[in-house]
Amino acid sequence: xxxxxxxxxxxxxxxxxxxxxxxxxxxxxxxxxxxxxxxxxxxxxxxxxxxxxxxxxxxxxxxxxxxxxxxxxxxxxxxxxxxxxxxxxxxxxxxxxxxxxxxxxxxxxxxxxxxxxxxxxxxxxxxxxxxxxxxxxxxxxxxxxxxxxxxxxxxxxxxxxxxxxxxxxxxxxxxxxxxxxxxxxxxxxxxxxxxxxxxxxxxxxxxxxxxxxxxxxxxxxxxxxxxxxxxxxxxxxxxxxxxxxxxxxxxxxxxxxxxxxxxxxxxxxxxxxxxxxxxxxxxxxxxxxxxxxxxxxxxxxxxxxxxxxxxxxxxxxxxxxxxxxxxxxxxxxxxxxxxxxxxxxxxxxxxxxxxxxxxxxxxxxxxxxxxxxxxxxxxxxxxxxxxxxxxxxxxxxxxxxxxxxxxxxxxxxxxxxxxxxxxxxxxxxxxxxxxxxxxxxxxxxxxxxxxxxxxxxxxxxxxxxxxxxxxxxxxxxxxxxxxxxxxxx
Amino acid sequence: xxxxxxxxxxxxxxxxxxxxxxxxxxxxxxxxxxxxxxxxxxxxxxxxxxxxxxxxxxxxxxxxxxxxxxxxxxxxxxxxxxxxxxxxxxxxxxxxxxxxxxxxxxxxxxxxxxxxxxxxxxxxxxxxxxxxxxxxxxxxxxxxxxxxxxxxxxxxxxxxxxxxxxxxxxxxxxxxxxxxxxxxxxxxxxxxxxxxxxxxxxxxxxxxxxxxxxxxxxxxxxxxxxxxxxxxxxxxxxxxxxxxxxxxxxxxxxxxxxxxxxxxxxxxxxxxxxxxxxxxxxxxxxxxxxxxxxxxxxxxxxxxxxxxxxxxxxxxxxxxxxxxxxxxxxxxxxxxxxxxxxxxxxxxxxxxxxxxxxxxxxxxxxxxxxxxxxxxxxxxxxxxxxxxxxxxxxxxxxxxxxxxxxxxxxxxxxxxxxxxxxxxxxxxxxxxxxxxxxxxxxxxxxxxxxxxxxxxxxxxxxxxxxxxxxxxxxxxxxxxxxxxxxxxx
Numbered sequence: 001x002x003x004x005x006x007x008x009x010x011x012x013x014x015x016x017x018x019x020x021x022x023x024x025x026x027x028x029x030x031x032x033x034x035x036x037x038x039x040x041x042x043x044x045x046x047x048x049x050x051x052x053x054x055x056x057x058x059x060x061x062x063x064x065x066x067x068x069x070x071x072x073x074x075x076x077x078x079x080x081x082x083x084x085x086x087x088x089x090x091x092x093x094x095x096x097x098x099x100x101x102x103x104x105x106x107x108x109x110x111x112x113x114x115x116x117x118x119x120x121x122x123x124x125x126x127x128x129x130x131x132x133x134x135x136x137x138x139x140x141x142x143x144x145x146x147x148x149x150x151x152x153x154x155x156x157x158x159x160x161x162x163x164x165x166x167x168x169x170x171x172x173x174x175x176x177x178x179x180x181x182x183x184x185x186x187x188x189x190x191x192x193x194x195x196x197x198x199x200x201x202x203x204x205x206x207x208x209x210x211x212x213x214x215x216x217x218x219x220x221x222x223x224x225x226x227x228x229x230x231x232x233x234x235x236x237x238x239x240x241x242x243x244x245x246x247x248x249x250x251x252x253x254x255x256x257x258x259x260x261x262x263x264x265x266x267x268x269x270x271x272x273x274x275x276x277x278x279x280x281x282x283x284x285x286x287x288x289x290x291x292x293x294x295x296x297x298x299x300x301x302x303x304x305x306x307x308x309x310x311x312x313x314x315x316x317x318x319x320x321x322x323x324x325x326x327x328x329x330x331x332x333x334x335x336x337x338x339x340x341x342x343x344x345x346x347x348x349x350x351x352x353x354x355x356x357x358x359x360x361x362x363x364x365x366x367x368x369x370x371x372x373x374x375x376x377x378x379x380x381x382x383x384x385x386x387x388x389x390x391x392x393x394x395x396x397x398x399x400x401x402x403x404x405x406x407x408x409x410x411x412x413x414x415x416x417x418x419x420x421x422x423x424x425x426x427x428x429x430x431x432x433x434x435x436x437x438x439x440x441x442x443x444x445x446x447x448x449x450x451x452x453x454x455x456x457x458x459x460x461x462x463x464x465x466x467x468x469x470x471x472x473x474x475x476x477x478x479x480x481x482x483x484x485x486x487x488x489x
Numbered sequence: 490x491x492x493x494x495x496x497x498x499x500x501x502x503x504x505x506x507x508x509x510x511x512x513x514x515x516x517x518x519x520x521x522x523x524x525x526x527x528x529x530x531x532x533x534x535x536x537x538x539x540x541x542x543x544x545x546x547x548x549x550x551x552x553x554x555x556x557x558x559x560x561x562x563x564x565x566x567x568x569x570x571x572x573x574x575x576x577x578x579x580x581x582x583x584x585x586x587x588x589x590x591x592x593x594x595x596x597x598x599x600x601x602x603x604x605x606x607x608x609x610x611x612x613x614x615x616x617x618x619x620x621x622x623x624x625x626x627x628x629x630x631x632x633x634x635x636x637x638x639x640x641x642x643x644x645x646x647x648x649x650x651x652x653x654x655x656x657x658x659x660x661x662x663x664x665x666x667x668x669x670x671x672x673x674x675x676x677x678x679x680x681x682x683x684x685x686x687x688x689x690x691x692x693x694x695x696x697x698x699x700x701x702x703x704x705x706x707x708x709x710x711x712x713x714x715x716x717x718x719x720x721x722x723x724x725x726x727x728x729x730x731x732x733x734x735x736x737x738x739x740x741x742x743x744x745x746x747x748x749x750x751x752x753x754x755x756x757x758x759x760x761x762x763x764x765x766x767x768x769x770x771x772x773x774x775x776x777x778x779x780x781x782x783x784x785x786x787x788x789x790x791x792x793x794x795x796x797x798x799x800x801x802x803x804x805x806x807x808x809x810x811x812x813x814x815x816x817x818x819x820x821x822x823x824x825x826x827x828x829x830x831x832x833x834x835x836x837x838x839x840x841x842x843x844x845x846x847x848x849x850x851x852x853x854x855x856x857x858x859x860x861x862x863x864x865x866x867x868x869x870x871x872x873x874x875x876x877x878x879x880x881x882x883x884x885x886x887x888x889x890x891x892x893x894x895x896x897x898x899x900x901x902x903x904x905x906x907x908x909x910x911x912x913x914x915x916x917x918x919x920x921x922x923x924x925x926x927x928x929x930x931x932x933x934x935x936x937x938x939x940x941x942x943x944x945x946x947x948x949x950x951x952x953x954x955x956x957x958x959x960x961x962x963x964x965x966x967x968x969x970x971x972x973x974x975x976x977x978x
Binding site: 010024058060109273391 | 530542549774894902916949
């Protein structure tokens, strides 16, 4: 290893676009991931953990035609070639499905949870490392695989605390969309650019409304700033066809499917897509997932280009209040679909696959926004140190509490200033502090200070009354554990 | 993003020194980490999750005095400077303790669990990404902090399934060792090199025995291959002093402490070290951790140079049988100690700290070696597909089982060849398969095939008898869930 030179002190800083997570931020995400993994596992998916580092070659997509292949990814060169941090969990799945194809069960159903890295410009709430939480079935062409993932998505959301009625899983099918493109006269390979514009236009329906989308489907659209976005150049009737498709959602899944069938009646691809949707709707229905949870919704397109069949998306439907006090909806928290080129890059064989990715950070934000008013005293019980020579007794108290499953610790800083100990307890959001001086020890008692009640009293009453410490009680040492248990209940 | 060029197919391979973890490998580690985190949390430690990427500057140790600072770490240059993957969890803790020192509670007690990366030559069982699982108290000089971590280490080992009596936590103190060095005449700053040789020699006691260590303490040692390792050049009496120290462990902690006190009576540092050990022994004893679990053992040195006080190590004491059928001990699975330079690099202020790192992969290997004969049928119940048109009914069966908490899935591959479905169930290590053909459906029953019993029968009985399928029973469809529950119990 290189020897360290004498030089100025290093800056104690996370790299740009990265952040640290502390305390409840970590444990809440941990709990959420555990709930999701439990459901994935229950559905028969097997855990996979690939390393963070892959060869640039295996990751693909970002292959070097520039000197340094780091656009979008963090990459570096080693003696054996270029390595990179994974940018999603799908590319490593593709590599695994190809690498172990002789020994893996077919179909291969795996879930994977972990951070991914993007070398992109960070922004507010946009970080260069974030979690993904995926489940995919590789090697099954059956619509049952897609139906199952939609049902599972409902179970996942309910498992992490989103009540039924507060979310909806919306399904569409790229084949139906392609059928509509056929009908609108932009089905051929020479119209790829136009189809891209149409996809992006539909994706903006929420923001631009029908008129805005219609402009983008036609000649183009000039926004408030005066900027002009070129449109797909569709005729008025073709635009109508696309817009009827997007707005084809009816009261029931059955009538939506009938209407879609009419719209793409002239396209074989479109009809195949409608049949697939019908199969999915029947399968989820048989398992008890009705239209209150899973709906056919033609306005779902999913931005990415690589989907080849069903696409699905989970949306939270409740409103939260944002930082500016405005009500807003959270929108999509999970999505996925069917794609067929996964393993082909490696083996040349087409392997049908379908999978979902849950946006854990968005889900956490949604739950946090809804429970913003709940402040928790989630810290440990703090055993304060009045008498340094009684450290063994204080440790014994903490140890007794832990044995009863109560989170506890002895104050380990310099005990000279008692005020610092209480400040520490506050910073740790401790629910209770335990105090035992020489006098209390002689009498075989301890003082229990209720810090939550104390804080409330401190706000409501005068300093003098507060000093009377109404939130503090005395308790015999040998009844301490029971007393603390009762107070934390 | 760079456009992908037409080129030969990429290799589906993990980079050299990296590996994938699948199925039970992942879930067993997950469970172990969850148990350890639960204990850390119970002891009042707060979760921390830093990003995998740090600035090379903040990581330190590997600072660039060469063009490319990648010795030992994976590092690369971005516009804003050199970044690197963390090589342990202590360096990021140092950065965090300095970066947030105004807002963090003091002392700061944190745990962190996650992968770290080393750019080293991989070898058998040595990978370039592996897990660490640390707990540290930063900002406390109290021996209570060290005592607590030793007690916690016992709880951690018991929580992950190591029985009391199958492990021991051994404690030593670098100050005592330094006292011995004083007594041996190599205490001054000019003897740093000799002290390094002495440390490394003691660390090899297990392997080389007392004679080998004595040779390394003196002129040097020639091994079987004829290679010569230069020794520390101690006189015979100085070597004696070091070896008496190393072998000073007695029947009880109290007598070990007395003997150590005698050995370093002439060194103030040594005496301070013995007093610290005495304090730790008293504290853990008061909490009920006796010498059956925590022992003072002067032969513990811990290789790393940066420890300044107590050092501790957890060792598994049971024997396992290795791949060659030889009994062997697992040895150390966790270790740590006190170090004071942690935050100083950033702030200039010395901050006392102590902490432990648990070797999760070694612990998993130990438990796996001991339970090697237990083969688990940990896969899902597989609902086979006899009749493609009844997919909704098969999905309903899986769904009913999941609702009862039973891991289950429908076979989603091509159902044409029924043998492939059973092969799939075997690969998944499924305990049971469910079979329902048209006939069974008409009669309202299902077949339940016990794959574990079936495999055993297949080994023990002839093919003909096996074909009689004694491991298969029929069950009414509406009693399926109860029947499966009973069979999995």
